[in-house]
Amino acid sequence: MWGIVGEQDNIVEDGIELDDEFLGEFHHSVDAKGRLVLPSDHRSLIGKETIHMTLGFDNIMTIHPPADWVKIRASVGEMRRGDRSQRRTARALFSNASKQTLDKQGRITIPPNLREKCGLTKEVVVVGMGEFIEVWPQDRWESEQGEANDLYVNTDETTGMGSL
Known part of the structure; x- marks a missing residue:
């Protein structure tokens, strides 16, 4: 539910201010120990909270703060356990998941x-996706970004995104 709060007219959804979102594209490196420094904008949103990382769609890594992970778990809980495809989705999600907090240098360790x-x-490229973060290999991101941008700017279909 959208609403207006405070004197600054900050729009909130589910108690989260829209300023509290992951945005942007950041080029970083994974070190020899598998550690990745998250962008400072993203670190400030995460703080000392536990994050969850897992295998995401398009075979990329996703990083979820607690509020987003709760939504994911609820969605999985609503799946039909008798549906083989849905069981496989849940297995892929949870078997590849890892919980972590940022270290003092703002790093996470990505499991091998x-x-x-x-x-x-x-x-790698760290991409803000609003409620969560994607981490792409740089070469794959360059290809994806080109295709996504082309589709976005050249679409003649309704996007479902309001006035965009």
Whole structure:
């Protein structure tokens, strides 16, 4: 539910101010120990909270703060356990998940199996997606970004995004 709060007219959804969102594209490196420094804008939103990282759609790593992870868990809880496809989705999500907090340098350690599955070797791109973060191998991001931008600017279909 959208609403207006405070004197500054900050729009909130589910108690989260819209200023509290992950935005932007940041080029970083994964070090030899599998650690990734998150962008300072993102670190300030995460703070000392526990984050969850997992294998996301398009075979990339996703990072979720607690509020987003709660929504994901609720969605999985609503899946039909008798549906093989839905069970497999839940297995992929949870078997590749890891809980962490940022270290003093603002780093997270990406588990080796997740680095391998997502192709995260050295150069990566951290992409803000509003409620969560995506981490792409740089070469794949360049390809994806080109295709996504082309689709976005050249679409003649309704996007479902209001006045965009």
